[in-house]
Amino acid sequence: MRIGELAARAGTTTRTLRYYESRGLLPARRDPNGHRTYDERDVKLLEQIRTLRDFGFDLEETRPFVECLRAGHPEGDSCPASLMVYRRKLAELDALIGELQGVRSMVAAQLARAELAADASVPGGPEPVCELGGRGL
C-alpha cells in the first residue's frame, strides 16, 4: 500500500509518516515510481508508535518497541529495552502526578484563602462563616 492508505488506516497523516521516516523510525520501500510502499508489518509498527504516542511517549521512546517488532518479536514490548522504557515512564508519571497534586493543593489553598478574604471584605455580603471563635475554619 502507499503512504496515503497507511496514514488513513492509522488515523494519521502522510506528513507524519514522512516525518517518522526522516527520523529513521519507519523507513519505506519504494516502487518504481519512487512512491513509498508499505506492507502489513508496517501497519503494525505504526500502530505501535501511535499507541505509545497516545500514551504520551516521546517519539524516541517508541524506538525500542519498533526495533523489537522489527527484530521479529511478537510484541513491541517483548524486549528488555522496551520494559526499561515502560519503567522509566512509570517513574516519570509518578513524579509528575505527585508534582501536579502538590500544585493542585497549593492552588486550592490559595483559592480558599482568597475567597475567604473576598467574603470578609464585602461588608453586607454572604453570611459570616462562623460567628463564634475566630475567622471560621
Place this chain on the structure above:
Amino acid sequence: MRIGELAARAGTTTRTLRYYESRGLLPARRDPNGHRTYDERDVKLLEQIRTLRDFGFDLEETRPFVECLRAGHPEGDSCPASLMVYRRKLAELDALIGELQGVRSMVAAQLARAELAADASVPGGPEPVCELGGRGL
C-alpha cells in the same frame, strides 16, 4: 533599581524581564540614559508572576493577578478575575491528573503483562506462575 538587580532579586534573568515588558506584563520606567528603572512595587509584581509560573501558570494567566496588584489591591488574587483563573487552573489540573493516572494504570498493566510474557518465554527461568488450570492468570 535597574534591570540586573531586579532580575537577581527575583532569581531570574534580564532577558526574562525584557520579555515580560514586551508582553506588556511588567512595563518599566526609564532613567535619563534610557536604562530601565524599577521600584519595590515591581519586585512584588515580579514575585507574583514568578510564583504563578512556578505553579505552571501560563504567562497570560498571570496577567489578572498583576493587574489586580497594580489596581492597588493588597494581593494579586484579591480580584474576581484572578479567582476565575484559580478555578480554571484547578479544573485543568484535575483533568490532567486524572488523565495521567489513567495512562499510568495502562502503562503499569502493559508492563505487568510484558513481564509475565518474558518470564514465560524463558524456559528454565523463574517458577511457573500456576501449574494447573491453563496459562496462569
Place this chain on the structure above:
DNA sequence: CGTTGCCTTGACGTCGGCGTCAAGGGCTAC
C-alpha cells in the same frame, strides 16, 4: 586612555511533532 561592567535594541536559535504551502511528476478517467 583603556578596560570593566552594566545597559540598550535587534534578531536568530531552541525544543517536538508535526501543519502547510509550493512546485513538480505520474497515472487514470473521460
Place this chain on the structure above:
DNA sequence: GTAGCCCTTGACGCCGACGTCAAGGCAACG
C-alpha cells in the same frame, strides 16, 4: 488533452518562554 488525485522533495510556520549572540552606549576606575 485535461481534469483530478495521488505522489515526490524542500522549506518555512507554529507554539511558549525565554537563551544567546551581535553591535553599540555610557559610566566609573585605574
